[in-house]
Amino acid sequence: MDSKLAIAKSEPIWNTNNKVISIIAGLIILLFALPLFGMNSFYLHLFIMIFMHAVMAQSWNVIAGFSGQISLGHGAFFGIGAYATSFFYMEYGITPWISIFFGMFVSAIFAVLIGIPMLRLSGHYFAIATLLIGISFQVVFQRWDLVGAASGLWVTMTPEDSWLALQFHSSKAPYYYVFLVFFLITFFLVWLLSRSKLGYRLRAVRDDPQAALSLCINVSNYKIIAYVISAMIMAPMGSLFAQYILIIDPDRVFNIEISIIVLLITVLGGIGNVWGPIIGAAILVPISEYSRIYLGGTGGAVDLILYGLILMIICIFRPNGLISFIPKNILERNKQR
Amino acid sequence: MTSEIILQAIVTGLMMGLIYALIAAGLSLIFGLMEIVNFAHGEHLMLSMFSSFWLWSLFGLDPLFSIPITILLMAFCGIITHYFLIRYILKAKMLIQICATFGLSIFIRSIAQLLWTPDFRNVDKPLLEGRIEIGSVFIGQPQLYASLVCLVAFFGLYWFVTKTETGLALQATAQDRHAAEILGIPSNKMFAIGWAIGLGCVGVAGGMMANYFFIFTDVGINFALFAFVAVALGGFGSIIGCLYAGIIIGLVESLGGLLIDPSFKLLYVFVIYLLVVIYKPQGLFGRY
Numbered sequence: 001m002d003s004k005l006a007i008a009k010s011e012p013i014w015n016t017n018n019k020v021i022s023i024i025a026g027l028i029i030l031l032f033a034l035p036l037f038g039m040n041s042f043y044l045h046l047f048i049m050i051f052m053h054a055v056m057a058q059s060w061n062v063i064a065g066f067s068g069q070i071s072l073g074h075g076a077f078f079g080i081g082a083y084a085t086s087f088f089y090m091e092y093g094i095t096p097w098i099s100i101f102f103g104m105f106v107s108a109i110f111a112v113l114i115g116i117p118m119l120r121l122s123g124h125y126f127a128i129a130t131l132l133i134g135i136s137f138q139v140v141f142q143r144w145d146l147v148g149a150a151s152g153l154w155v156t157m158t159p160e161d162s163w164l165a166l167q168f169h170s171s172k173a174p175y176y177y178v179f180l181v182f183f184l185i186t187f188f189l190v191w192l193l194s195r196s197k198l199g200y201r202l203r204a205v206r207d208d209p210q211a212a213l214s215l216c217i218n219v220s221n222y223k224i225i226a227y228v229i230s231a232m233i234m235a236p237m238g239s240l241f242a243q244y245i246l247i248i249d250p251d252r253v254f255n256i257e258i259s260i261i262v263l264l265i266t267v268l269g270g271i272g273n274v275w276g277p278i279i280g281a282a283i284l285v286p287i288s289e290y291s292r293i294y295l296g297g298t299g300g301a302v303d304l305i306l307y308g309l310i311l312m313i314i315c316i317f318r319p320n321g322l323i324s325f326i327p328k329n330i331l332e333r334n335k336q337r
Numbered sequence: 338m339t340s341e342i343i344l345q346a347i348v349t350g351l352m353m354g355l356i357y358a359l360i361a362a363g364l365s366l367i368f369g370l371m372e373i374v375n376f377a378h379g380e381h382l383m384l385s386m387f388s389s390f391w392l393w394s395l396f397g398l399d400p401l402f403s404i405p406i407t408i409l410l411m412a413f414c415g416i417i418t419h420y421f422l423i424r425y426i427l428k429a430k431m432l433i434q435i436c437a438t439f440g441l442s443i444f445i446r447s448i449a450q451l452l453w454t455p456d457f458r459n460v461d462k463p464l465l466e467g468r469i470e471i472g473s474v475f476i477g478q479p480q481l482y483a484s485l486v487c488l489v490a491f492f493g494l495y496w497f498v499t500k501t502e503t504g505l506a507l508q509a510t511a512q513d514r515h516a517a518e519i520l521g522i523p524s525n526k527m528f529a530i531g532w533a534i535g536l537g538c539v540g541v542a543g544g545m546m547a548n549y550f551f552i553f554t555d556v557g558i559n560f561a562l563f564a565f566v567a568v569a570l571g572g573f574g575s576i577i578g579c580l581y582a583g584i585i586i587g588l589v590e591s592l593g594g595l596l597i598d599p600s601f602k603l604l605y606v607f608v609i610y611l612l613v614v615i616y617k618p619q620g621l622f623g624r625y
Binding site: 064068070072117118120121123124125127128129131132133135136139140143260263264267271302304305307308309310311312314315316319 | 368374422425426429430431432433434435436437439440441442443444445446447448450451558562565566569573600601603604606607610611614615618
């Protein structure tokens with residue numbers, strides 16, 4: 001483990017395989033340039049959703065993939081982010097750019113509060129507890145009058161597009177860029193995390209808690225750190241989503257479907273791998289959006305049937321996700337310069 | 338707040354608790370056998386309620402008489418689940434096991450939503466109807482019989498697991514799969530039997546609840562949550578623990594709803610769950 005860390009440290013990003021770097025750089029430039037080619041708003045929406053879900057899945061990946069704790073109620077942090085931002089914006093007129101950080105802060109506090117008692121649990125106990133937490137948040141918010149109870153919050157609309165209020169009514173392109181930037185920042189940070197000492201320690205906690213403990217790694221502290229990081233990645237997506245659709249209610253932002261889809265995307269793409277969530281999101285989000293277009297009238301459950309089926313098939317045949325089809329040495333550090 | 342109301346709440350909670358206990362017993366049996374938590378347990382409950390409903394609505398069979406059919410259907414469903422899904426993930430990591438059964442739950446729920454729409458249904462004029470009055474406490478007949486049948490089924494299950502040869506073989510497999518195989522107990526067959534019995538329990542509970550409960554595609558979620566809590570509370574793998582845990586949950590739910598606020602029922606149960614798993618992680622009767 002230590003030698004791997006040393007290799008990772010000695011090889012900064014610019015020493016990676018040149019082909020990989022140029023492909024990634026090319027893709028990033030392409031993503032920035034895409035709206036200039038006159039995409040219609042459906043495709044913009046599709047890409048926004050892919051970015052959002054990739055980040056959400058990455059958040060789940062940090063807690064489940066890196067530190068091995070399966071959270072089935074991760075939608076709670078999404079909802080907290082959405083509510084915190086919208087509430088501070090509506091009540092005190094604080095620009096979303098600042099209240100996004102409020103959302104992250106509140107989520108982090110909740111993650112610590114939830115994490116201290118719950119991360120002493122492991123395995124099934126933790127999974128069941130998080131399932132209960134996800135639903136409890138929904139129940140509480142449905143009855144909390146300060147934040148509009150079951151009818152939710154209607155974010156005050158600005159008359160015209162405004163970067164300060166993060167609202168754009170005439171085009172979706174600015175949202176596209178906002179989500180894209182968050183997406184890139186998050187993935188870069190998580191990629192750094194996965195190569196850092198912290199990342200290796202988290203994986204040690206996941207693979208063998210006893211051995212980690214014997215190496216003086218405080219297992220429960222590291223689990224809480226992972227949970228907080230994960231919550232802080234999730235919350236901004238809730239905030240941005242609230243600004244994107246401008247109306248939030250408990251049934252939408254605390255929906256158990258959110259907790260399901262982040263799990264699904266990560267498992268499909270490749271759990272514990274930084275790049276897994278991108279692959280998962282790029283495949284699943286279009287399935288969901290297109291099935292909503294073509295089969296929308298049938299109750300909207302068709303995409304969920306597919307999700308369930310895909311999840312079971314992946315678990316049976318490819319427990320490491322689709323990323324395991326790609327040879328390892330392309331994505332990991334490549335020794336040949 | 339008079340003592341009658343509290344008594345009424347206790348009786349209601351007790352009756353609900355016995356149903357939770359049987360649902361949890363099925364879950365616990367499966368967990369004890371192969372250490373897999375069936376996250377689709379609620380959906381299986383939903384399926385058994387729908388089986389009871391359709392037998393009533395298509396063939397005019399009262400839910401009371403269709404219970405044997407429902408049990409057989411659910412046992413079959415359990416064997417199918419084992420054969421097509423669980424068999425492959427026995428050796429997988431826990432994460433994959435959780436994801437697989439979770440995927441199964443999404444799959445069953447959304448298929449049901451597609452086929453039967455999310456409408457609420459109920460069985461009209463079942464044989465068990467009305468209520469009886471004891472002192473000042475009203476007891477709904479369907480609820481009463483449902484809980485009694487669940488209690489009987491529970492003890493039947495307990496007898497089966499502790500006294501019959503197959504039951505002992507199940508226990509042997511649960512204790513040590515490989516040692517049991519050396520003694521000539523085929524573990525794969527035992528797992529299939531375990532799934533059949535576990536879901537058979539759900540069939541009994543679902544069939545009896547179809548008498549008085551609304552039947553819709555999301556009905557299982559709350560019951561499954563309470564069953565998870567009951568299993569953790571009683572101790573993973575312990576069947577008799579489920580009985581006590583189920584009753585505790587039923588009482589907490591109904592008394593909490595009466596004394597504090599009925600809309601936060603889930604939270605009280607959740608608090609109990611957290612307290613137990615933090616201070617007594619092996620549960621009340623657990624062997625893990």
